[in-house]
Amino acid sequence: MSPRIGLDLKTILQAAIEIADAEGLEAVTLATLAKKLTIRPPSLYNHIDGLAGLRKQLTIYGIEELKNCLSRAAVGRAGDDAIREMGEAYITFVRNNPGLYEATFLSLDADDIQSASSDVVQIVVRVLDHYGLNEVEAIHATRGFRSILHGFASIEQKGGFAMDLDLNESFQFLIDTYIAGLKKLNESK
Known part of the structure; x- marks a missing residue:
């Protein structure tokens, strides 16, 4: 699967930070991040090495x-x-x-x-x-x-x-x- 255009590590981190700052770090999961970015969770793996990598x-x-x-x-x-x-x-x-x-x-x-x-x-x-x-x-x-x-x-x-x-x-x-x-x-x- 090729990476989504416009999706990069910086965009992913910014979305994760927004979730963490609003709801706490534990609220940052691949599912919540994918939902915020309106992508499917597997798309994140093109940019990060799972939740541990994030x-x-x-x-x-x-x-x-x-x-x-x-x-x-x-x-x-x-x-x-x-x-x-x-x-x-x-x-x-x-x-x-x-x-x-x-x-x-x-x-x-x-x-x-x-x-x-x-x-x-x-x-x-x-x-x-x-x-x-x-x-x-x-x-x-x-x-x-x-x-x-x-x-x-x-x-x-x-x-x-x-x-x-x-x-x-x-x-x-x-x-x-x-x-x-x-x-x-x-x-x-």
Whole structure:
């Protein structure tokens, strides 16, 4: 069977992202994707290697998009400003792309996924150079930053912040506290 004209990997991924963002990642199946694209499910196999192949492509695409957001946020900035902007970019990415963000956490063992993830880590490590951390401390601080961002984003997505207090103020407080910790660590050297 020849591929449908106009159907390509980009179109398939965009449709899958729309489903994931609207209904959650679990709603993305070959059947729901084919229905959205008004094609028969076997037509998808001309472009992807089944559901596993689709999920791998979504993961790579999501990580690349997150990397691009963080990179744009960090460009031309350093230290506190870069961390604040990257934090904002991360939270905005999650708010705008909840299903795609969920795909970035699929545990797929592939070199291209590991490479894309490593690129994200390197962006943060470079920003943390401003604080005079050694290599090990920079990795710990990167893990801490990711944990703060993911934790906040995940709780927000699940509606877990029910108190009548501005979420953006809470987020800024959290980032400021993280920055204060980095500065304290640097001062203690």
